[in-house]
Amino acid sequence: MKLFRHELSAELLLYRRSRELAFFTFLLPIVFFVLLGSTYGNDRIKSEGGVRGSNFLEAGMIGYGAISIAFAGLAIVLVIRRESGVLKRLRATPLPAPTYVAALLSAFMIAFAIEVVALIVLGRVLFGIGAPDRIGSLVVALALGAVAFCGLGIGVAALIKTAEGASAVVNAIYLPAAFIAGAFFSPHSFPAFLRWIADVLPLTYFLRLVRGIMLHDQAIWSYPGSVAVIVAWGLLGAFVAVRTFRWEPTEG
Amino acid sequence: MSAISVRDLRKSYGALEAVREISFEVERGEVFGLLGPNGAGKTTTVEILEGYRKRDAGSVEVLGVDPAGAGGEWRERIGVVLQSSAMYETLTVAESLELFAGYYSRPRPVDEVVELIGLREKRDDRVRRLSGGQRRRLDLGLALVGDPELIFLDEPTTGFDPRARRQAWETIRTLRGLGKTILLTTHYLDEAERLADRVAVLRQGEIVAAGPPAELISRTPATEIRYRENGREVVVETDRPTQVLHELTAKAIAEKRELEGLAVTRPTLEDVYLSLTGEETE
Numbered sequence: 001m002k003l004f005r006h007e008l009s010a011e012l013l014l015y016r017r018s019r020e021l022a023f024f025t026f027l028l029p030i031v032f033f034v035l036l037g038s039t040y041g042n043d044r045i046k047s048e049g050g051v052r053g054s055n056f057l058e059a060g061m062i063g064y065g066a067i068s069i070a071f072a073g074l075a076i077v078l079v080i081r082r083e084s085g086v087l088k089r090l091r092a093t094p095l096p097a098p099t100y101v102a103a104l105l106s107a108f109m110i111a112f113a114i115e116v117v118a119l120i121v122l123g124r125v126l127f128g129i130g131a132p133d134r135i136g137s138l139v140v141a142l143a144l145g146a147v148a149f150c151g152l153g154i155g156v157a158a159l160i161k162t163a164e165g166a167s168a169v170v171n172a173i174y175l176p177a178a179f180i181a182g183a184f185f186s187p188h189s190f191p192a193f194l195r196w197i198a199d200v201l202p203l204t205y206f207l208r209l210v211r212g213i214m215l216h217d218q219a220i221w222s223y224p225g226s227v228a229v230i231v232a233w234g235l236l237g238a239f240v241a242v243r244t245f246r247w248e249p250t251e252g
Numbered sequence: 253m254s255a256i257s258v259r260d261l262r263k264s265y266g267a268l269e270a271v272r273e274i275s276f277e278v279e280r281g282e283v284f285g286l287l288g289p290n291g292a293g294k295t296t297t298v299e300i301l302e303g304y305r306k307r308d309a310g311s312v313e314v315l316g317v318d319p320a321g322a323g324g325e326w327r328e329r330i331g332v333v334l335q336s337s338a339m340y341e342t343l344t345v346a347e348s349l350e351l352f353a354g355y356y357s358r359p360r361p362v363d364e365v366v367e368l369i370g371l372r373e374k375r376d377d378r379v380r381r382l383s384g385g386q387r388r389r390l391d392l393g394l395a396l397v398g399d400p401e402l403i404f405l406d407e408p409t410t411g412f413d414p415r416a417r418r419q420a421w422e423t424i425r426t427l428r429g430l431g432k433t434i435l436l437t438t439h440y441l442d443e444a445e446r447l448a449d450r451v452a453v454l455r456q457g458e459i460v461a462a463g464p465p466a467e468l469i470s471r472t473p474a475t476e477i478r479y480r481e482n483g484r485e486v487v488v489e490t491d492r493p494t495q496v497l498h499e500l501t502a503k504a505i506a507e508k509r510e511l512e513g514l515a516v517t518r519p520t521l522e523d524v525y526l527s528l529t530g531e532e533t534e
Contacts, residue, residue: 003354003355006351006354006355007354010351010354013343013347014340014342014343017342017343018342084336084338085334085336085337085338086338086339086340088304088334088338089332089334089338089339089394091304092302092303092304092327092330092331092332092334093327093352093355093356093398094324094325094327094328094355094356094357094398095324095355096324248304249336
């Protein structure tokens with residue numbers, strides 16, 4: 001436990017000091033919330049049952065934050081650490097692998113939690129959005145999604161071979177995914193082929209869950225299908241991660 | 253009991269036999285050098301000893317434990333400096349050392365390590381701002397901070413300028429003075445000669461020579477005597493240069509001619525090494 005706390009505080013320090021993590025994965029959802037919120041925040045979105053744009057966007061940016069921090073940020077950090085040889089070096093120390101992975105994931109979960117609080121506070125100040133009613137359901141849903149995206153992040157990290165390619169590959173996956181799943185705009189006006197893609201993306205179901213809880217005051221158990229899809233994707237990521245995780249840089 | 257004991261170790265990567273039945277022992281408190289050109293099997297051997305790679309055959313004991321199944325308790329007792337110096341670029345020197353110190357149950361005080369690796373002035377600088385030589389010293393510091401009994405150094409000075417090499421050598425001598433056992437790989441003969449008590453020379457996965465460096469050098473090819481005769485270069489190799497030279501010069505004096513371009517050369521350390529490892533001089 002002492003070792004876990006030691007590693008966790010180091011991971012949080014590393015997170016704060018990383019410009020890429022701090023800006024692209026942490027700050028960008030907040031920037032988009034402010035920018036897009038000021039363009040359509042006061043509109044009513046008919047296709048979403050007449051909810052206010054700012055409320056719709058706030059939940060969207062929480063989903064975007066989850067995929068950008070837990071999936072993209074974690075995957076990029078892992079690839080860079082593996083390819084530079086940091087993981088290999090850690091392997092030579094007495095730090096147990098499970099403690100390391102647990103501390104690393106916890107740091108990213110904490111970053112995501114701070115992100116959510118920041119978005120909610122900002123939503124209240126800028127757009128007068130009320131605090132969510134279903135706190136319990138929301139916390140469980142957010143934790144579930146963050147863990148699942150972490151699993152996918154570790155899984156995808158194993159498939160990327162070079163540190164230089166990490167950002168490119170990860171950005172090429174999660175930025176379109178966030179758009180198609182409807183984090184920024186209501187996907188109802190999207191063409192059919194984008195909606196087909198959206199139907200398999202885990203973020204689509206995570207957003208459905210978060211919006212159901214935040215916009216329609218539903219409980220998490222009202223969405224067993226969405227929960228199942230998120231869990232399935234998380235397990236798939238974890239399965240790939242366990243099967244293909246490497247401590248050493250890619251050879252050659 | 254030896255610090256390291258290797259018997260009939262073998263390791264192949266597909267069709268490539270990287271290590272072919274090598275055996276050696278490293279005593280406690282000894283600096284042992286694994287010497288050889290790139291691709292001779294040095295790193296493969298060391299990474300098996302560090303527990304990174306599985307061997308195909310043979311037996312290996314490091315501090316009395318088989319590294320293939322060793323756990324945290326064993327890792328407390330070893331320090332590893334890999335070929336690449338990977339670390340967190342955004343931490344300072346002291347923060348990096350503190351982070352790694354936390355992984356061990358009885359670490360060496362961070363400031364003591366900073367002093368030992370000669371980075372006191374850089375203590376609060378970010379790793380990203382260190383020079384190549386300074387990074388390598390921090391690398392060594394990270395391996396030392398757990399106060400290990402045995403330290404693996406994989407090519408600790410490759411790519412260093414002469415001054416940085418000398419500093420690194422000083423640090424390694426200091427470690428030896430602290431009673432640490434050190435296994436060093438290098439492709440520089442002078443490095444092995446200056447630092448190691450004993451060396452094993454690897455060539456294509458086999459040990460072709462082993463012993464104290466001075467002994468290896470004395471087991472050298474013959475002295476060369478060169479001169480020109482009728483415009484042709486003559487090279488005489490001999491174990492008894494005094495005798496041969498005397499005969500040659502006596503003959504030349506008797507015939508009243510000059511041995512043109514006469515030169516007597518002892519083999520350099522490099523020649524010894526090249527002849528052992530089968531590398532050609534350019």
